[in-house]
Amino acid sequence: xxxxxxxxxxxxxxxxxxxxxxxxRWALExxxxxxxxxxxxxxxxxxxxxxxxxxxxxxxxxxxxxxxxFESGAIVLHIAERHQGLxxxxxxxxxxxxxxxxxxxxxxxxxxxxxxxxxxxxxxxPWYEQRMRVLEDSIRKRxxxxxxxxxxxxWLDGRFSAGDLLMVTVLRRLKGSGMLEETPNLAAYVARGxxxxxxKRAFDAQLAVFKSASTGG
Amino acid sequence: xxxxxxxxxxxxxxxxxxxxxxxxRWALExxxxxxxxxxxxxxxxxxxxxxxxxxxxxxxxxxxxxxxxFESGAIVLHIAERHQGLxxxxxxxxxxxxxxxxxxxxxxxxxxxxxxxxxxxxxxxPWYEQRMRVLEDSIRKRxxxxxxxxxxxxWLDGRFSAGDLLMVTVLRRLKGSGMLEETPNLAAYVARGxxxxxxKRAFDAQLAVFKSASTGG
Numbered sequence: 003x004x005x006x007x008x009x010x011x012x013x014x015x016x017x018x019x020x021x022x023x024x025x026x027r028w029a030l031e032x033x034x035x036x037x038x039x040x041x042x043x044x045x046x047x048x049x050x051x052x053x054x055x056x057x058x059x060x061x062x063x064x065x066x067x068x069x070x071x072f073e074s075g076a077i078v079l080h081i082a083e084r085h086q087g088l089x090x091x092x093x094x095x096x097x098x099x100x101x102x103x104x105x106x107x108x109x110x111x112x113x114x115x116x117x118x119x120x121x122x123x124x125x126x127x128p129w130y131e132q133r134m135r136v137l138e139d140s141i142r143k144r145x146x147x148x149x150x151x152x153x154x155x156x157w158l159d160g161r162f163s164a165g166d167l168l169m170v171t172v173l174r175r176l177k178g179s180g181m182l183e184e185t186p187n188l189a190a191y192v193a194r195g196x197x198x199x200x201x202k203r204a205f206d207a208q209l210a211v212f213k214s215a216s217t218g219g
Numbered sequence: 220x221x222x223x224x225x226x227x228x229x230x231x232x233x234x235x236x237x238x239x240x241x242x243x244r245w246a247l248e249x250x251x252x253x254x255x256x257x258x259x260x261x262x263x264x265x266x267x268x269x270x271x272x273x274x275x276x277x278x279x280x281x282x283x284x285x286x287x288x289f290e291s292g293a294i295v296l297h298i299a300e301r302h303q304g305l306x307x308x309x310x311x312x313x314x315x316x317x318x319x320x321x322x323x324x325x326x327x328x329x330x331x332x333x334x335x336x337x338x339x340x341x342x343x344x345p346w347y348e349q350r351m352r353v354l355e356d357s358i359r360k361r362x363x364x365x366x367x368x369x370x371x372x373x374w375l376d377g378r379f380s381a382g383d384l385l386m387v388t389v390l391r392r393l394k395g396s397g398m399l400e401e402t403p404n405l406a407a408y409v410a411r412g413x414x415x416x417x418x419k420r421a422f423d424a425q426l427a428v429f430k431s432a433s434t435g436g
């Protein structure tokens with residue numbers, strides 16, 4: 003049964019693939035799954051039809067038969083558990099890969115996301131510069147720890163996993179900040195993720211949506 | 220094999236059970252597992268021995284034989300997958316419970332945690348009050364959505380699950396803020412979580428550590 007996900011009708015990042023549907027598209031591509039996309043305008047996110055799928059009024063959601071999921075991390079884990087390619091078979095290696103999924107979303111993403119949000123919402127506030135310094139210090143601390151752990155390995159723990167998939171999508175938000183380049187092994191890690199054919203297919207699919215919306219097509 | 224977790228030698232919350240080892244203790248108690256605790260001073264968190272367990276220098280960690288995990292969410296999921304009591308048997312219900320785990324940690328916790336952090340780090344700043352308003356608006360938006368979804372149900376999706384366990388630990392951080400009381404069904408939900416015998420055992424265990432540290436015992 004082909005799953006259906008939701009995504010922004012017009013992504014606020016201009017087609018850079020930073021919205022969270024990108025993670026789910028990438029996971030579906032890595033595991034060779036076909037899928038449908040239902041596009042949502044911003045105003046539709048808080049309408050009852052969408053809130054029935056996602057109580058917090060966000061994207062993506064995931065529908066498969068009578069199962070409805072939200073939270074990109076949970077959706078990626080669901081896909082990874084049901085199809086080969088994103089989690090090791092060995093039980094301990096699998097638990098460690100899942101640890102990196104939570105690490106990406108619960109430890110690395112919060113300051114990275116806060117920085118993006120502050121750049122949009124707090125630019126005119128009196129605390130903006132100091133707040134950015136605090137956030138960037140916090141991000142650098144995480145990047146330093148992650149860079150040390152990665153070392154010269156290709157992926158975080160053995161073969162490419164759902165943990166790497168989520169971590170790469172989180173780190174991609176730092177592009178243009180200059181911070182990623184301060185840890186060259188992390189910059190190379192992100193580039194390896196982006197070079198995967200499944201990433202490219204997912205990226206092109208979300209970009210096509212943005213282009214179509216931009217031309218009114 | 221009895222697992223070993225790490226926890227603060229002296230928790231900064233004064234024994235309120237807000238540190239993230241509480242989640243893991245609670246999950247171990249719900250599933251009837253015995254465990255060992257290795258206490259860490261703050262300075263020990265950045266020493267090589269601890270960084271080998273947790274690349275980001277935090278607590279808790281989880282060691283079981285030759286498996287080492289970090290990230291409280293991943294540890295709770297690991298426990299829930301291997302023992303009965305925290306995840307439904309039905310595959311779809313199980314995926315939904317895991318969705319709530321990610322929802323607690325990736326959607327509700329970030330603004331709640333940011334508020335706690337701002338109260339510690341930004342209290343003397345001229346913008347403190349305005350910043351708190353922004354954070355509290357963001358928290359209220361999440362609480363409103365969560366309250367609507369919970370309605371008059373006992374737990375978020377059927378029986379008590381690891382999703383409820385994590386959500387209750389996140390919402391407990393709001394005690395004393397007055398915000399939880401604005402959504403009475405969420406206040407009652409937290410109270411139901413805290414009334415569980417496994418919660419009480421976990422709470423008492425972390426409180427005993429704090430009391431012992433405070434009396435130099």
